[in-house]
Amino acid sequence: MTSILTIVGYGLREALRRKVFAVVLLLTLAFIALYWLANHYAFRDVNSIQPPRGSGIDARTFAGAFIFGLAMFGTLFLGVVLAIFLTLGVVRGDAERGLLQPLIVRPVGRSTLLVARWLGAVAVCAPYVGAVYVGTMLITGLTGHWWPDHVVIPGVELAGGVAVVAAMSLLGSVFLTSTANGIAIFMVFGAGLVSGLLGTIGHALSSHALSHAAKVAAWLIPFEALYQDALREITANTTGLTGFLLNLGPFGGGYTGGATLRLWAAAYLLIVGVVAALAFSRRDL
Amino acid sequence: MSKALAVRGLAKRYGPVEALAGVDLEVGEGELVGLLGPNGAGKSTLVKIACGLVRQSRGDAEICGLRAGSHEARRRIGYLAELFRFPGWYSADEVLELHQKLNGSAGGANERHELLELVGLADARTRRVEEMSKGMQQRLGVAQALVGSPPLLLLDEPTSALDPVGRRTVRTLLEELRRRGTSVLLNSHLLSEIELVCDRVAILLQGRLVAEGSPAELARARGVEIETDEGTRLFEGKGREDVPELVAELVAAGRKVYGVRVLTSTLEETYLEAVGGATS
Numbered sequence: 001m002t003s004i005l006t007i008v009g010y011g012l013r014e015a016l017r018r019k020v021f022a023v024v025l026l027l028t029l030a031f032i033a034l035y036w037l038a039n040h041y042a043f044r045d046v047n048s049i050q051p052p053r054g055s056g057i058d059a060r061t062f063a064g065a066f067i068f069g070l071a072m073f074g075t076l077f078l079g080v081v082l083a084i085f086l087t088l089g090v091v092r093g094d095a096e097r098g099l100l101q102p103l104i105v106r107p108v109g110r111s112t113l114l115v116a117r118w119l120g121a122v123a124v125c126a127p128y129v130g131a132v133y134v135g136t137m138l139i140t141g142l143t144g145h146w147w148p149d150h151v152v153i154p155g156v157e158l159a160g161g162v163a164v165v166a167a168m169s170l171l172g173s174v175f176l177t178s179t180a181n182g183i184a185i186f187m188v189f190g191a192g193l194v195s196g197l198l199g200t201i202g203h204a205l206s207s208h209a210l211s212h213a214a215k216v217a218a219w220l221i222p223f224e225a226l227y228q229d230a231l232r233e234i235t236a237n238t239t240g241l242t243g244f245l246l247n248l249g250p251f252g253g254g255y256t257g258g259a260t261l262r263l264w265a266a267a268y269l270l271i272v273g274v275v276a277a278l279a280f281s282r283r284d285l
Numbered sequence: 286m287s288k289a290l291a292v293r294g295l296a297k298r299y300g301p302v303e304a305l306a307g308v309d310l311e312v313g314e315g316e317l318v319g320l321l322g323p324n325g326a327g328k329s330t331l332v333k334i335a336c337g338l339v340r341q342s343r344g345d346a347e348i349c350g351l352r353a354g355s356h357e358a359r360r361r362i363g364y365l366a367e368l369f370r371f372p373g374w375y376s377a378d379e380v381l382e383l384h385q386k387l388n389g390s391a392g393g394a395n396e397r398h399e400l401l402e403l404v405g406l407a408d409a410r411t412r413r414v415e416e417m418s419k420g421m422q423q424r425l426g427v428a429q430a431l432v433g434s435p436p437l438l439l440l441d442e443p444t445s446a447l448d449p450v451g452r453r454t455v456r457t458l459l460e461e462l463r464r465r466g467t468s469v470l471l472n473s474h475l476l477s478e479i480e481l482v483c484d485r486v487a488i489l490l491q492g493r494l495v496a497e498g499s500p501a502e503l504a505r506a507r508g509v510e511i512e513t514d515e516g517t518r519l520f521e522g523k524g525r526e527d528v529p530e531l532v533a534e535l536v537a538a539g540r541k542v543y544g545v546r547v548l549t550s551t552l553e554e555t556y557l558e559a560v561g562g563a564t565s
Contacts (some may be wrong), residue, residue: 002389017374101369106384232559284339
């Protein structure tokens, strides 16, 4: 336990020292400021929008859910950037730089080191994602007087999605150099988002093939499924034409989710962890 | 009693490359063994197997009777890698503290102070690694390896970045460690250093042990040179033990003997002979 805490502390300190953390913080401040501006203008103008009489469209709910969905995408993206940069070189990258060997010859198991580095990354990324999520929610809520249908679960799912990406990046770091791993994980992340968008289009067009492919992709890389479920949760109680329009996407609604998904995401983390530990245990350094 | 390090039939293949091809080597308690060989001879691979960084293809490696690489075996070693780095934002004291925690050492601040003093870094306790010279970092690496007073030290090129004064510091340190009974496997290219401090030397070539013995044993006799009134004569193949007989024969033959010199090959000559001029 002492070893885990020591390495978590080592990882945390490394995270705080890295310039990427400062860059992400600056970008976040810029993002928050621009997001506030967007909310300000969007909700100022939403009063002038008059949906067709009897359509049942609630313009404020639509604007709020849509713009907050966009914020959730931004939050996930920034969290993923942070998670990848904190973990992309944990094994091969650090071994090539000579940082890993002095640690690994100590009586600390290799799997312990992986778990601790993952915990260290999550300890930075999860609070970060949570803070940005709450911050953007407060901006939308206070500016536009719209609040998500569910508040806690979507935030936890976004943080969970980032934790999944951190685990995937750690697994990649066992096999790939830092640069190759970073590129690979970003591409997987991009592929996940594209598959989610394709799924939304598939649903809009009633294309079973597209929807099915998107669903398979979402379960294969569950950070995407968690993100979709988070989007679904913020408008879980929104019905009628407003709900229908939000489900057309890209920043509202979602078609993959539920308790099974959350269980699968937890199991997925475990599987990725076991594969990474096995691969690391066989790796010559 | 179990040896500090014992490897038997140790072999390692990296794909088609055979880094070690069945090496037997032991390091006794309190013994300082030097490992020599050209680049690619398998020295670093042997050391890495001993500390669990690399898995052998076959053979056994034990640390104090425990399987090399096991949790308990790693508790008993201190290791300085040939290429290593500490996080630049850590101070010297924090590096040692980190390794104390990972090693479960209860030495605290006293141990850290003693180690930094031992490697001549007492004044750099709070200096960050990124502000240290390469030589200082290497000495810090040696101090890190000593955290927890391990019975076996595995040092891979510990003086490669050091200036002559730094090398002397490490040499003195090694002598101090021997005095304390710590076993050391020293992997180095510096023959003079090995010759000065090691009890025994092992020479590796292409993954095989080609010579082993004390520096004196390896530095074989080349002959005896005797200066007489007829000039200087070389008696090839003769050694120190032959001197009284040679001198007696010359005196009996009426020669006047002014001086005797036993010629031995240096470790460098023995090494070059053993590796046949191989460099990598």
